[in-house]
Structures are given as structure tokens and as C-alpha cells.
Amino acid sequence: MTAETGVVGKLSTLDRFLPVWIAAAMVLGLLAGRWIPGLNTVLSAVEVDGISLPIAVGLLVMMYPVLAKVRYDRLGSVTADRRLLWPSLVLNWLIGPALMFALAWLLLPDLPEYRTGLIIVGLARCIAMVIIWNDLACGDREAAAVLVALNSVFQVVMFGVLGWFYLAVLPGWLGLPQADLSVSAWQIAKSVLVFLGIPLLAGYLSRRLGERAKGRTWYESRFLPKVGPVALYGLLFTIVVLFALQGDQITSRPLDVARIALPLLVYFGLMWAGSYALGKAVGLSYERTTTLAFTAAGNNFELAIAVAIATFGATSGQALAGVVGPLIEVPVLVALVYVSLALRRRFATAAVAS
Numbered sequence: 001m002t003a004e005t006g007v008v009g010k011l012s013t014l015d016r017f018l019p020v021w022i023a024a025a026m027v028l029g030l031l032a033g034r035w036i037p038g039l040n041t042v043l044s045a046v047e048v049d050g051i052s053l054p055i056a057v058g059l060l061v062m063m064y065p066v067l068a069k070v071r072y073d074r075l076g077s078v079t080a081d082r083r084l085l086w087p088s089l090v091l092n093w094l095i096g097p098a099l100m101f102a103l104a105w106l107l108l109p110d111l112p113e114y115r116t117g118l119i120i121v122g123l124a125r126c127i128a129m130v131i132i133w134n135d136l137a138c139g140d141r142e143a144a145a146v147l148v149a150l151n152s153v154f155q156v157v158m159f160g161v162l163g164w165f166y167l168a169v170l171p172g173w174l175g176l177p178q179a180d181l182s183v184s185a186w187q188i189a190k191s192v193l194v195f196l197g198i199p200l201l202a203g204y205l206s207r208r209l210g211e212r213a214k215g216r217t218w219y220e221s222r223f224l225p226k227v228g229p230v231a232l233y234g235l236l237f238t239i240v241v242l243f244a245l246q247g248d249q250i251t252s253r254p255l256d257v258a259r260i261a262l263p264l265l266v267y268f269g270l271m272w273a274g275s276y277a278l279g280k281a282v283g284l285s286y287e288r289t290t291t292l293a294f295t296a297a298g299n300n301f302e303l304a305i306a307v308a309i310a311t312f313g314a315t316s317g318q319a320l321a322g323v324v325g326p327l328i329e330v331p332v333l334v335a336l337v338y339v340s341l342a343l344r345r346r347f348a349t350a351a352v353a354s
Contacts, residue, residue: 014232018330025236026327029243030251039244043314055241055314059195059306062234065227067203069131070152071145081143083282084292088147091275091296092125093158099270101166103263105176112177113312114260116167117321120308122267123162125151126298133298133333137340139290147295152200155303159196160189163307195306235302235326242305242323245314260321264328272297272336276343290340298333301325 014021033039043052100122108115126148134144171178210219275296279289305322312318 014229018232021232021236022239022327022330025239026243026323029240032240033244036244043241043245052241052314055238055309056195058234058238058241059302059309060199060234062231062238062302063195063199063306064202065224065229065231066131067152067199068206068227069145069224070149070203070207071142072149072204072207081288083284084143084147084288087275087278087282088150088292088295089154091271091278091292092151093154093162095274096125096271096296097122097162097166100263100267101170103267107263107266108259111256111259111317113317114256114321116312117304117308117316117318118260118263119166120163120318121264121299121301121304121322121325123159123166124300124304124307125155126295126300130294130298133294133337134291137290137294137337138287138344139294139340140285140287143288143291144295147291151295152196155300156192156197156200159192159303159307191307191310192303195310196303238305239323242309242314242319257320257324260324261328264325265332268297268329268332268336272333286344290344293340294333294336297336299325299329301329
């Protein structure tokens, strides 16, 4: 059996066809927006922190299961290997946001709303699907869990600050046109606290109480498989609603969607390859190098969508840029799983030769 066949075989039906489900949800949303009169009014009738209630529920639902998977009790163990800790922090919180900022300005200089949306995507470090990609590529599962937990904590603390810096401060320093922002760093941070903080607390309490009552084996083999698919259902529901509200923009400007995809493709490729090269340079094993690469390359598009909607509105260009994110990220990172497995064979061959 080839590595590619093995990867596909490990994926559930839901995960295997995730790009298809996302595309179908987009089409369904577009059709609903056209066929159901007054849908926009209904969706916006009740709001939570400036975001329609159905979207808020969908966002919270899709965030909870992935945060319930994190082993929070092992967060401190990451300091045991500083070759992994410091490169991960630098890649995720310095290089990643800076690279997306540069690509957004280079490739979308005339589309400020999409540019801002992409910068928000770059600030949202991966805390969810990376565990799946890491597992399929035979990375270090424990290291991935620790880095995911670390990113979760950093995201609550740093996202608002970095959002203010990259959207309002740095463009002014560089003499670039600044976005017309009517929001403060606190408003961005509040969105993070609501749409990341609430599911983060729920995920932590679920693991803590579930393991105390039934044990870790039950929690990970019985509870998590049942709640795991809920994240995808929440994501698909959110995308349907978003595209119902975004229909006119998407159908009238398909080239804009393609332009949003280009910097995302470049970003994922550069972050993964650069992280992989750095991991090898500092002497990490294949397993930890792979974990470093996937945790740096992936982005938390759920959080990016939540912040974009809460800050700029569900029909904004910023929200559309966030929605395009998962459609591009999923197939790209699946392809990089195959590349990782090919590199793993080279690692094994080199070890035998030595």
C-alpha cells in the first residue's frame, strides 16, 4: 500500500471529503441567499456582540470539539525541548503574521478589505486541524498537543495586540495607507475572548471533568469521537449562513476570490517549507520537525472568521477572505502530508545508511 493510499484510508469520510463539503456548503449558501426572501433580515434579527445569533452559535460549536481534544495538563512539558518551543513561538507569533502581512500588501494592494481579512487569518494560529495533519504525517502527537495548547493561550493574550499593530500601527510606520478602522484593540480582543475564550474554557472543563469521572481512556476513545464531528457541522453551518449573506459579492466578483486564494497558497507553502528547514537546522527529529512545520503552516480559520464577522460584519470583504481560507488550507495541507511522508522515507534511508 502506498503512503498516499494509507493517508486517505486513515481519514474518516467526513474528513476525506472536507473540501467537497465546504464547496457544497458555499453553493447551498449562495442558493439560499437567492431563493429565500428576507433571509438576511432573519439572520440579523438577534445579535451577540455585533454578530448574528445563528453565526455565533455555529462559530462556538465548531471551536469547542477541537479544544476539548487538547491535553492541557501537558502544556508545561514543552519546555523540556527548547529546540521545539522557541522555533514554534518565533514562527507562529513573529514570522507567520509578518509573512501574511507582506503577502497581503504585495498581492492585494488595491483590495483593502480582503487584505485586512488575510492579515487577520495570518494572526490566527492553528489550534485545531493541525492535530489531524500531524497525525497523518506521523509527527510527534504529544508535541503537537502541547504546541496547540500553547497557541490557544497565546491567542487569547496576543491576538488583539497583534491585530492592532498589523492593521493600525505598522502600515503607518511604513507609509502605507491605513485601514479605516472604527474598532479598538479591545474590541478585537473581546471577539477573541468570546469566540475562543468560551470554547477554550468549555474544552478544558470537559477534559478535566470527563477524565476525573470516567478516566482518560474513556474520554479519548468514547467521548471525543462522538463530539469531534460536531466541529465540522458547525463549520459547514456557518459557511452556509455566511455565503447566504455574501452571495452577491461572490457571484459578482469571482476574480477577487481567486486573488484571495493566491497569497494563501504562497503563505502555506512558504511557512511549511521554511519551518521544515528550520527544524532540520536545529537538529529536531523527523517527528518533531513535522510537528513544527504543520503547527506553523496551519491557521485557525474558525477564529479568523469569528473576528472578521464580529469586527467588520458578516457581509464584509474581511469575512469573505476568512471564509476562503479553509477551502484553500485543507487541500494544501493534505498535499503537504504526502510530501512529509516522502521525506520520512528519506529520513529512514539516511538513518540506515549512517
